[in-house]
Amino acid sequence: MADVKKVVLAYSGGLDTSVILKWLQDTYNCEVVTFTADLGQGEEVEPARAKAQALGVKEIFIDDLREEFVRDFVFPMFRANTIYEGEYLLGTSIARPLIAKRLIEIANATGADAISHGATGKGNDQVRFELGAYALKPGVKVIAPWREWDLLSREKLMDYAEKHGIPIERHGKKKSPYSMDANLLHISYEGGVLEDTWSEHEEDMWRWTKSPEAAPDVPSYIELTYRKGDIAAIDGKEMTPAQVLAELNRIGGENGIGRLDIVENRYVGMKSRGCYETPGGTIMLKAHRAIESITLDREVAHLKDELMPKYASLIYNGYWWSPERLMLQQMIDASQVNVNGLVRLKLYKGNVIVVGRKSDDSLFDANIATFEEDGGAYNQADAAGFIKLNALRMRIAASKGRNTLV
Numbered sequence: 381m382a383d384v385k386k387v388v389l390a391y392s393g394g395l396d397t398s399v400i401l402k403w404l405q406d407t408y409n410c411e412v413v414t415f416t417a418d419l420g421q422g423e424e425v426e427p428a429r430a431k432a433q434a435l436g437v438k439e440i441f442i443d444d445l446r447e448e449f450v451r452d453f454v455f456p457m458f459r460a461n462t463i464y465e466g467e468y469l470l471g472t473s474i475a476r477p478l479i480a481k482r483l484i485e486i487a488n489a490t491g492a493d494a495i496s497h498g499a500t501g502k503g504n505d506q507v508r509f510e511l512g513a514y515a516l517k518p519g520v521k522v523i524a525p526w527r528e529w530d531l532l533s534r535e536k537l538m539d540y541a542e543k544h545g546i547p548i549e550r551h552g553k554k555k556s557p558y559s560m561d562a563n564l565l566h567i568s569y570e571g572g573v574l575e576d577t578w579s580e581h582e583e584d585m586w587r588w589t590k591s592p593e594a595a596p597d598v599p600s601y602i603e604l605t606y607r608k609g610d611i612a613a614i615d616g617k618e619m620t621p622a623q624v625l626a627e628l629n630r631i632g633g634e635n636g637i638g639r640l641d642i643v644e645n646r647y648v649g650m651k652s653r654g655c656y657e658t659p660g661g662t663i664m665l666k667a668h669r670a671i672e673s674i675t676l677d678r679e680v681a682h683l684k685d686e687l688m689p690k691y692a693s694l695i696y697n698g699y700w701w702s703p704e705r706l707m708l709q710q711m712i713d714a715s716q717v718n719v720n721g722l723v724r725l726k727l728y729k730g731n732v733i734v735v736g737r738k739s740d741d742s743l744f745d746a747n748i749a750t751f752e753e754d755g756g757a758y759n760q761a762d763a764a765g766f767i768k769l770n771a772l773r774m775r776i777a778a779s780k781g782r783n784t785l786v
Contacts, residue, residue: 384521386411386492388483390509393428396498399537400525401435402544404496408523413439413490415483419475420446420564420622434547441486445478446564450621453478454565457695458664459609459719460684460712461672464692467642468654469661471566476505477700480512487520494521501527504647508698515701558585564625566638566658574653581641581655588633588657592730595636599728601735602631602663606671606723609716611664625660632659635727647697666732667723674742675719684715 387404391397391414404412414437416428425442432440453474464470483495495513499505501524510522531537540546557572567588573579583591605613611624619627632638638659646652672681687708694705721739725732747757777783 384408384410384494384523386413386490387494387496387521387523388413388415388487388490388492389496390479390483390498391416391428391432392498393425393431395534395537395541398431398435398546399531399540400496400498401432401437402546403525403529403531403540404523405436406544407528410494411439412437412496413441413486413492415441415443415486417479417482418442418444418446419449419478420626421562422567423562431547439490441482443482445482446622447620449475449478450564450625453700454625454661455610455621456709456713458661458668459716460688460691460708461665461669462688462692462695463665464696465642465644467640468644468656468696469566469640469658469665470692470695471563471656471658471661472561472568473504473508473696473698474565474700475561475563476508476698477512480509480701481516483509484513484516484520487517494523496523496525499524499526502648502650504696504698507647508700511698512701564622564629565661566656569655570652574655577643577653585655586639586657588629589639589659590634590636592636595634595729599726599733600631600635602725602727604667604671604723604725605721606668606739607720609668609672609713609719611667625664628660628663631727632663632732633657636730637727637732638662639730663725663727663732666734667725668719670723670725670734670737671719671721671739674737674744675721675739676715677743680715684712687711 387408387410389397389401389404389412391401393416401412401414404410412435414428414432416425418425429440429442457470457474462470464473483497486492487495497506497509499509506524506527510524513520513522525531531540558569558574559571561568569581569585574581603615604611605616610621611619613619614624614627638657638661640656640658641653642656643651643653676684691705691708691712694700694702694708699705718741720741721737723734724736726735727733745757747754
């Protein structure tokens with residue numbers, strides 16, 4: 381890395397990345413370009429500019445990526461009904477390929493030969509950032525300070541900041557005991573009391589959602605309009621992708637929806653307990669499955685469900701830019717052409733309840749499905765041959781004494 385002349389740093393302006401900025405300047409004697417992304421994390425990103433300027437940075441990028449994030453990353457993921465290990469809606473995972481993409485775009489635009497990030501050597505994010513970077517710019521150099529330096533505690537970082545004149549307050553407002561990550565899709569919590577898997581999470585930890593107990597006693601009803609698998613309107617009001625997710629977060633949070641406490645398997649090998657708030661995403665998953673239930677062919681729907689765990693693992697493990705994820709995405713998107721219509725939901729004390737769905741592209745035929753007389757739309761006698769043909773192999777096995785009873 382001795383030949384690094386310019387590096388693009390994913391920069392939040394917080395303690396870790398401010399120390400990294402100065403450390404890069406001193407350790408590599410290189411120019412640092414900073415990139416700060418607004419992904420809807422709910423915090424001001426503009427103050428990062430002044431902090432970077434104070435450390436001598438000349439090229440500073442602060443980008444509002446909320447619409448791109450939801451349109452090109454969150455929505456495509458939800459077309460597949462994606463969940464990791466049966467529960468996690470991948471809020472952190474899906475943001476990383478966009479950050480990697482923008483890091484490489486800025487590196488190309490500024491002539492930088494390296495990128496840098498603040499992910500630790502214990503986590504998944506280092507993998508996600510770097511796999512994305514290498515997929516998009518094979519020759520790029522990656523600097524991961526947490527794998528190189530000895531500043532492995534908050535106190536050491538604070539001491540380094542004070543020694544080098546980095547404007548960080550040691551005695552400011554009380555610091556959260558959790559490691560948190562937020563964007564428009566979710567907010568996550570790790571560390572603190574959560575490292576004991578038997579300890580219940582603390583109620584005052586949650587920031588976006590009311591507890592189900594404190595949620596309104598009267599349910600909220602909403603109608604979602606789908607076009608080609610994506611939500612285009614809420615209660616008839618057209619919205620952009622980012623507006624859709626922000627509004628669903630608001631409604632879901634008010635009704636106590638989207639809290640999750642899980643132990644997940646990290647790609648690097650360890651188990652990790654995390655708590656997540658994903659109110660809008662929880663609503664989106666339930667509603668999307670509802671509109672697909674009347675618009676997708678049975679075998680298409682079942683094939684999607686079989687492939688989804690693989691697709692989820694690709695995102696969780698950092699392979700968003702891989703050829704296999706891109707191939708799966710083409711198939712998933714092709715399945716969504718007729719996923720159009722309305723879904724009506726009842727939101728009540730942490731629950732998302734589907735109460736209606738309709739579509740001009742619906743494959744549901746009431747004349748065939750009815751329990752009343754169907755006027756000959758379905759010949760029930762046809763079922764006899766269908767059953768006998770499907771039972772043929774089992775009947776042959778049974779005649780040979782190869783039945784399943786022991």
